[in-house]
Amino acid sequence: MSDHRSSDDIIICEAVNKWYGEYHALRDVSLRVKKGEVIVVFGPSGSGKSTFIRTINRLEEHQEGRIIVDGIEMSNDIRNIDAIRRETGMVFQQFNLFPHLTVIDNITLAPIWVRKKTRKESEARALELLERVGIKEQARKFPGQLSGGQQQRVAIARALAMEPRIMLFDEPTSALDPEMIKEVLDVMKELARSGMTMLCVTHEMGFAREVADRMVFMDRGQIVEEGTPEQIFTNPRQERTKLFLSQIL
Amino acid sequence: MAVSTPPQRTAIPFYRDTRIIAIILQAVFAVLVIGVLWYLYTNMIEGLRRANLLPTFAFLRTPAGFPIAESVIPYDPSMTYGRAFIVGALNTLRVAVTGIILATVLGIFIGICRLSSNWLLRNTATVYVEIVRNVPLLLQLILWFFLTKAFPRVQESINAGGLIFLHNRGVTLAWPATTASFGAWAPWLWAGLLAGAGFYAVRRYQFVRRDRPGVALPWAALIAGTIALLGFVVTRIASGTWPVTLDLPELQRFNFEGGLTVTASFAALLVGLVVYTAAFISEIVRSGIQAVNKGQREAARALGLTNGQTLRLVIFPQALRIMIPPMTSQYLNLTKNSSLAIAIAFPDLFYVGNTINNQTGQAVPVILMLMASYLSVSLLTSLLMNWYNRRIQLVER
Ligand SMILES: Nc1ncnc2c1ncn2[C@@H]1O[C@H](COP(=O)(O)OP(=O)(O)OP(=O)(O)O)[C@@H](O)[C@H]1O
Ligand SMILES: [Mg+2]
Numbered sequence: 295m296s297d298h299r300s301s302d303d304i305i306i307c308e309a310v311n312k313w314y315g316e317y318h319a320l321r322d323v324s325l326r327v328k329k330g331e332v333i334v335v336f337g338p339s340g341s342g343k344s345t346f347i348r349t350i351n352r353l354e355e356h357q358e359g360r361i362i363v364d365g366i367e368m369s370n371d372i373r374n375i376d377a378i379r380r381e382t383g384m385v386f387q388q389f390n391l392f393p394h395l396t397v398i399d400n401i402t403l404a405p406i407w408v409r410k411k412t413r414k415e416s417e418a419r420a421l422e423l424l425e426r427v428g429i430k431e432q433a434r435k436f437p438g439q440l441s442g443g444q445q446q447r448v449a450i451a452r453a454l455a456m457e458p459r460i461m462l463f464d465e466p467t468s469a470l471d472p473e474m475i476k477e478v479l480d481v482m483k484e485l486a487r488s489g490m491t492m493l494c495v496t497h498e499m500g501f502a503r504e505v506a507d508r509m510v511f512m513d514r515g516q517i518v519e520e521g522t523p524e525q526i527f528t529n530p531r532q533e534r535t536k537l538f539l540s541q542i543l
Numbered sequence: 544m545a546v547s548t549p550p551q552r553t554a555i556p557f558y559r560d561t562r563i564i565a566i567i568l569q570a571v572f573a574v575l576v577i578g579v580l581w582y583l584y585t586n587m588i589e590g591l592r593r594a595n596l597l598p599t600f601a602f603l604r605t606p607a608g609f610p611i612a613e614s615v616i617p618y619d620p621s622m623t624y625g626r627a628f629i630v631g632a633l634n635t636l637r638v639a640v641t642g643i644i645l646a647t648v649l650g651i652f653i654g655i656c657r658l659s660s661n662w663l664l665r666n667t668a669t670v671y672v673e674i675v676r677n678v679p680l681l682l683q684l685i686l687w688f689f690l691t692k693a694f695p696r697v698q699e700s701i702n703a704g705g706l707i708f709l710h711n712r713g714v715t716l717a718w719p720a721t722t723a724s725f726g727a728w729a730p731w732l733w734a735g736l737l738a739g740a741g742f743y744a745v746r747r748y749q750f751v752r753r754d755r756p757g758v759a760l761p762w763a764a765l766i767a768g769t770i771a772l773l774g775f776v777v778t779r780i781a782s783g784t785w786p787v788t789l790d791l792p793e794l795q796r797f798n799f800e801g802g803l804t805v806t807a808s809f810a811a812l813l814v815g816l817v818v819y820t821a822a823f824i825s826e827i828v829r830s831g832i833q834a835v836n837k838g839q840r841e842a843a844r845a846l847g848l849t850n851g852q853t854l855r856l857v858i859f860p861q862a863l864r865i866m867i868p869p870m871t872s873q874y875l876n877l878t879k880n881s882s883l884a885i886a887i888a889f890p891d892l893f894y895v896g897n898t899i900n901n902q903t904g905q906a907v908p909v910i911l912m913l914m915a916s917y918l919s920v921s922l923l924t925s926l927l928m929n930w931y932n933r934r935i936q937l938v939e940r
Contacts, residue, residue, distance in 0.1 A: 353845060380847045382845075386838060390836070390838035390839060390841065391842075392842070394861055408848060412755045413754045415754075449842075
């Protein structure tokens with residue numbers, strides 16, 4: 295395992311393949327992510343972006359290839375899966391906050407039960423995080439009482455409370471009204487600048503241009519092209535990338 | 544002042560004011576309902592008076608004169624109709640309470656089986672539910688009853704390890720019974736209970752002080768159980784007899800001695816109601832768990848919670864809120880369905896009420912009493928369930 299640690303690649307995917315029944319959802323997907331890198335994954339609907347980032351914390355199981363996260367090989371060993379899940383935070387399109395718990399209880403649930411922290415230190419940390427995402431005053435409310443943008447910021451705080459080394463985002467702004475997108479993107483930009491390793495599925499090209507180190511274009515389960523934002527936006531190598539960008543820009 | 548007041552505040556005529564309209568509608572509805580009820584009531588009383596059937600409850604104090612096959616309180620035919628009615632009510636309660644508990648346990652188990660990843664378990668549960676809930680309950684009760692009737696005579700009972708005997712008069716079970724040395728064991732029981740409770744209190748205090756949640760109840764139960772068990776053995780060594788023994792049924796010439804015997808009617812009714820209601824409860828449990836958004840499970844798993852923690856801390860609290868109201872209906876259904884006992888001769892409230900009616904001809908008072916009885920049990924159940932529902936709803940918002 296130490297041979298993986300020696301490089302500073304924190305996520306290594308090698309020839310990952312996944313099928314849903316007959317349907318080949320991921321085809322030989324290979325990607326290496328360095329510590330502190332911000333990667334934006336984009337591509338048409340159904341191209342396998344969600345499937346790909348969900349295999350990284352085993353919300354989806356891959357059938358072929360290797361995935362190594364922070365030196366831990368993803369296998370059927372429940373201990374490895376749990377270890378990887380503790381290292382990675384995930385933010386979903388639909389927020390997925392726990393509606394029966396207050397904002398602060400949403401954030402402290404995992405630190406208390408998984409990290410075995412005391413309630414007091416977890417709550418103190420939660421309040422810090424809420425301050426960081428700009429909604430400290432909402433701590434005692436229930437998720438249903440918040441706006442979409444506020445809910446997504448709580449979801450980010452909840453993931454950060456586990457002190458993950460990697461954050462995965464699956465279209466975090468797609469379910470939001472335009473005026474709320476900015477407040478979530480601002481939080482994500484701040485996170486990116488703080489040195490967090492981030493893998494983001496998003497079509498917010500402004501965000502990509504501003505903070506992404508690399509962009510990955512996926513189509514039909516494959517990585518078609520990857521490069522710096524500069525290169526992708528000004529000089530895409532593949533015809534399909536060019537076509538897709540012309541449609542969304 | 545007049546300037547700052549919006550002009551339309553004073554301008555609403557009363558017949559357009561939504562608040563006044565609401566009150567008027569309520570009042571009209573109340574008057575209509577009371578009027579209709581009063582009309583029906585006076586008509587009924589008038590009719591009954593002309594037919595000389597005016598209801599009185601005097602018959603309740605006269606001797607009933609008919610036997611009742613089983614009763615939890617002493618009863619013989621020389622006792623009053625009132626007493627007979629209570630015997631029936633207690634029999635209904637006995638079936639309903641036992642039935643609700645057993646149906647809940649079986650229903651939750653089957654509901655979870657239906658969501659199992661084990662193919663055999665899942666499909667067995669599905670077949671069970673589909674068969675049971677698609678056959679009329681009355682038919683099922685009669686089936687169970689004839690099944691027990693098809694059992695051999697007492698002398699040739701079907702014997703399961705000497706613990707359960709099936710025969711055509713019902714079911715005889717081995718049942719725990721206290722012995723002379725029970726008194727010597729009692730202090731151990733109390734000690735165990737106190738130690739368990741003490742441990743629990745201390746742990747809870749520690750959880751609060753150290754500000755860290757944890758699990759205390761299973762350990763407390765283990766401590767209490769260990770002390771009780773230790774005392775059980777010590778009592779045996781000291782006095783030579785176990786404080787509680789399993790009273791094994793023994794076949795006498797015509798009947799069983801010892802153990803617990805329930806009649807074929809009771810067994811058939813209980814099994815029938817439990818099997819039937821559990822099928823519906825399992826559907827409620829299954830749909831309750833499934834109704835919780837799948838994103839909830841994913842979010843919990845992504846945070847690193849284990850499968851068990853996910854179920855306990857995230858899925859179940861949400862599923863429970865969905866499950867309680869339909870669960871209440873099933874409990875009420877079970878209680879009311881127990882009146883089908885009349886088909887298999889179990890002397891429940893309805894059966895006894897029916898007999899009283901046949902003998903006295905006092906149809907109206909008997910039906911009123913039956914309705915009042917079922918209504919009180921149902922309202923009590925609803926009240927308890929609503930209270931519980933409100934308690935867990937509060938957690939949300
Ligand atoms: N549980 C599943 N069962 C079968 N097929 C699935 C399942 N989940 C996804 N797929 C299929 O896999 C393909 C990739 O889906 P995925 O959700 O990864 O796409 P995506 O790139 O995230 O698209 P979008 O932009 O719409 O979110 C799609 O064709 C989808 O229909
Ligand atoms: Mg997607």
